[in-house]
Amino acid sequence: MSAPSSAIQSTLVENRVFEPSDATVKAARISGMDAYNALCAEAEQDFEGFWGKRAREVLTWHKPFTKVLDESNKPFYKWFEDGELNASFNCLDRHMGTPVENKTAIIFEADDGAVTKVTYKELLAKVSQFANALKARGVKKGDRVVIYMPMTIEGVVAMQACARIGATHSVVFGGFSAKALQERIQDAGAVAVITANYQMRGGKELPLKAIVDEGIAMGGCESIKTVIVFQRTQTAVNMVAGRDITMADAMAGQSTDCPAEMVGAEHPLFVLYTSGSTGKPKGVQHSTGGYLLWANLTMNWTFDLKDSDVFWCTADIGWITGHSYVAYGPLAAGATQIVFEGVPTYPNAGRFWQMIEKHKCTIFYTAPTAIRSLIKAADTDEKVHPKNWDLSSLRILGSVGEPINPEAWMWYYKHVGGERCPIVDTFWQTETGGHMITPLPGATPLVPGSCTLPLPGIMTAIVDETGNDVANGAGGILVVKKPWPSMIRTIWGDPERFKKSYFPEELKGYYLAGDGAVRSADRGYFRITGRIDDVLNVSGHRMGTMEIESALVAKSDLVAEAAVVGRPDDLTGEAIVAFVVLKRPLPTGDEAKAIANELRNWVGKEIGPIAKPKDIRFGENLPKTRSGKIMRRLLRSIAKGETITQDTSTLENPAILDQLAKTN
Ligand code: WTA
Numbered sequence: 036m037s038a039p040s041s042a043i044q045s046t047l048v049e050n051r052v053f054e055p056s057d058a059t060v061k062a063a064r065i066s067g068m069d070a071y072n073a074l075c076a077e078a079e080q081d082f083e084g085f086w087g088k089r090a091r092e093v094l095t096w097h098k099p100f101t102k103v104l105d106e107s108n109k110p111f112y113k114w115f116e117d118g119e120l121n122a123s124f125n126c127l128d129r130h131m132g133t134p135v136e137n138k139t140a141i142i143f144e145a146d147d148g149a150v151t152k153v154t155y156k157e158l159l160a161k162v163s164q165f166a167n168a169l170k171a172r173g174v175k176k177g178d179r180v181v182i183y184m185p186m187t188i189e190g191v192v193a194m195q196a197c198a199r200i201g202a203t204h205s206v207v208f209g210g211f212s213a214k215a216l217q218e219r220i221q222d223a224g225a226v227a228v229i230t231a232n233y234q235m236r237g238g239k240e241l242p243l244k245a246i247v248d249e250g251i252a253m254g255g256c257e258s259i260k261t262v263i264v265f266q267r268t269q270t271a272v273n274m275v276a277g278r279d280i281t282m283a284d285a286m287a288g289q290s291t292d293c294p295a296e297m298v299g300a301e302h303p304l305f306v307l308y309t310s311g312s313t314g315k316p317k318g319v320q321h322s323t324g325g326y327l328l329w330a331n332l333t334m335n336w337t338f339d340l341k342d343s344d345v346f347w348c349t350a351d352i353g354w355i356t357g358h359s360y361v362a363y364g365p366l367a368a369g370a371t372q373i374v375f376e377g378v379p380t381y382p383n384a385g386r387f388w389q390m391i392e393k394h395k396c397t398i399f400y401t402a403p404t405a406i407r408s409l410i411k412a413a414d415t416d417e418k419v420h421p422k423n424w425d426l427s428s429l430r431i432l433g434s435v436g437e438p439i440n441p442e443a444w445m446w447y448y449k450h451v452g453g454e455r456c457p458i459v460d461t462f463w464q465t466e467t468g469g470h471m472i473t474p475l476p477g478a479t480p481l482v483p484g485s486c487t488l489p490l491p492g493i494m495t496a497i498v499d500e501t502g503n504d505v506a507n508g509a510g511g512i513l514v515v516k517k518p519w520p521s522m523i524r525t526i527w528g529d530p531e532r533f534k535k536s537y538f539p540e541e542l543k544g545y546y547l548a549g550d551g552a553v554r555s556a557d558r559g560y561f562r563i564t565g566r567i568d569d570v571l572n573v574s575g576h577r578m579g580t581m582e583i584e585s586a587l588v589a590k591s592d593l594v595a596e597a598a599v600v601g602r603p604d605d606l607t608g609e610a611i612v613a614f615v616v617l618k619r620p621l622p623t624g625d626e627a628k629a630i631a632n633e634l635r636n637w638v639g640k641e642i643g644p645i646a647k648p649k650d651i652r653f654g655e656n657l658p659k660t661r662s663g664k665i666m667r668r669l670l671r672s673i674a675k676g677e678t679i680t681q682d683t684s685t686l687e688n689p690a691i692l693d694q695l696a697k698t699n
Contacts, residue, residue, distance in 0.1 A: 056455075063476060067477070068480075102117060111524070112518040114520045115324040123166075123295050135155050138371060140154060141372060142371065155366075158366075161192050162293075172260075174227050178203070182194060184229060191374065200296050211643040217253045220255075222308075222527065225259060226259065227263065228262045231265040262278055263285050266282070301323070301524065302322065303321065310579035313579070314585035321521070324520070326468050328520050329521030333469045336491075338476070345372070345373065345397050346371065348372070361374060379408070385424065387401070392426065396428055399432050401433070403434055404574040407606050429452060431456055432457070434459070448483075457477075496516055497513060500512070502514070512548075512551065513550045514546060549567060550566055572609050581599075583597075583613065595617060597615045600670045602675050614652050615652070654695040657691065669683065
């Protein structure tokens with residue numbers, strides 16, 4: 036933690052309150068605040084009974100569990116441990132013979148607008164056939180499979196097929212570089228990669244298979260025995276004989292029947308890498324039973340899902356949101372969902388609104404960054420303003436990934452939701468598996484910019500550095516006091532890091548989220564004030580400052596030292612600013628620009644384009660204390676363009692501040 040809780044202050048006062056309409060309350064699953072409070076009280080009174088009841092109601096168990104929670108080896112909590120089930124069975128097979136069987140599971144809209152639909156029955160056949168193909172390629176229960184695919188039906192099929200045979204998938208976002216992919220393959224010890232030849236985004240054909248080849252060629256990926264390639268486009272790619280096969284060839288002749296492999300509730304369903312406060316990404320390991328329970332239950336609670344809903348979560352399957360609210364939650368809940376391949380600005384910035392109208396979307400879930408960029412687009416071009424489309428099908432809006440500023444909230448509420456749709460501002464993390472703090476559409480009065488209250492059974496609180504509760508109105512550290520079913524189980528291959536990162540001793544064994552927060556004095560509503568560790572949130576994507584620093588210093592012919600901080604940005608929430616000391620004299624003018632560009636591209640290659648610093652500043656040194664510690668708070672001030680008013684008397688080299696303040 037770099038900032039003490041006393042430094043986390045609340046400056047924003049928001050007085051607007053939006054009550055849910057009577058009709059919404061009446062029709063809702065959790066109807067009104069009394070119903071919400073009753074659920075919270077139930078969880079308080081009988082914590083294990085509360086979760087056990089939900090797990091029995093929401094999931095189909097092959098073998099029922101006899102114990103809800105095992106706390107004997109904290110913080111390695113186990114949920115429903117002796118129970119057995121299969122996640123894919125719970126998303127697909129379970130609906131057979133019910134009205135969901137012939138319901139549309141996925142409405143897929145490709146980048147170019149072409150639409151493909153699959154029913155639950157068809158999806159089950161596809162998943163089973165691909166699961167058989169995986170088995171035929173030697174993939175088995177307990178193996179890890181890396182998935183590097185675009186947003187497609189096949190991407191979901193790949194994830195579900197792994198789950199079906201008990202293989203643990205690790206999806207790597209298609210925007211990550213060969214190097215990042217190689218590191219993840221190696222860390223997970225994956226036996227197979229499922230990829231596509233290309234992906235289509237914004238009218239462009241972007242390579243995926245070539246990046247897989249490049250990553251594997253970097254070495255250390257000897258565990259990979261097979262690479263399965265979905266042919267998204269007609270363009271041919273290099274295929275390595277004996278290792279690579281197309282998805283179509285792998286599936287040819289395979290049966291569309293593949294009984295689901297039952298696994299223990301704690302069996303790792305997936306590992307998803309995310310940024311932490313060191314250079315190395317963390318493989319967040321999730322369970323099968325607890326994770327799926329929460330993915331399904333939150334579909335019903337947070338989105339108040341009805342049979343007739345058309346649900347659309349715009350997140351990529353490469354992120355946790357695309358796991359819980361594309362690949363698993365909607366299917367487990369039997370929903371019809373939209374899966375979109377492209378980008379919100381192609382062919383123009385009206386694409387989202389056009390798609391909502393076309394598919395009669397009822398629940399729309401996206402990120403504040405997307406909303407802010409579409410506001411900007413609508414402000415400059417009337418033709419892409421949402422008013423040009425009929426959005427009357429919408430009934431609930433959602434926001435995820437970063438704090439939503441009240442201005443963006445109000446625009447979303449007014450121009451997209453027609454002042455009719457509640458906005459669920461859902462706070463959660465890769466580690467939490469599903470929603471933690473969020474309004475309920477038919478209960479919670481909304482306050483713009485606040486994620487309001489924790490879901491029933493989720494014991495969030497705000498504490499100081501010693502784990503003591505702080506008063507409402509005072510800022511502090513966000514923690515969760517009790518375990519919950521969909522929580523991270525460990526960091527893949529690094530249980531010590533898991534313990535240290537999330538359950539520091541001084542916090543009384545509470546789960547440390549890594550965010551600062553404040554509760555409002557009047558309602559006790561939570562507002563997230565941002566990360567308190569060295570993690571940035573750029574366009575809703577988590578980036579570790581250390582990760583970017585490591586990438587920069589890896590350019591060892593050029594870079595001696597680097598420090599990376601965040602700076603507030605109107606569009607992307609935060610922007611990456613890098614301070615770099617070169618192994619050559621301080622560059623100026625065009626030379627500085629050229630080197631900055633070279634470094635930006637380098638970081639793009641090391642991690643991925645999302646990690647490229649927006650601003651790179653050069654100095655002969657970095658501001659350090661006499662003991663050699665980089666004073667990041669000073670760098671943060673410089674990055675924001677503030678004059679330094681803080682005490683700099685402990686600095687070894689105060690003159691360096693002026694140098695760094697000058698942009699190149
Ligand atoms: C931030 C994304 C404010 C927060 C699901 C968290 C939010 C990090 C919100 C997790 C929200 C997510 N309001 N901040 N509604 N949702 N965050 O792991 O800083 O990609 O710790 O999971 O995003 O990002 P992650």
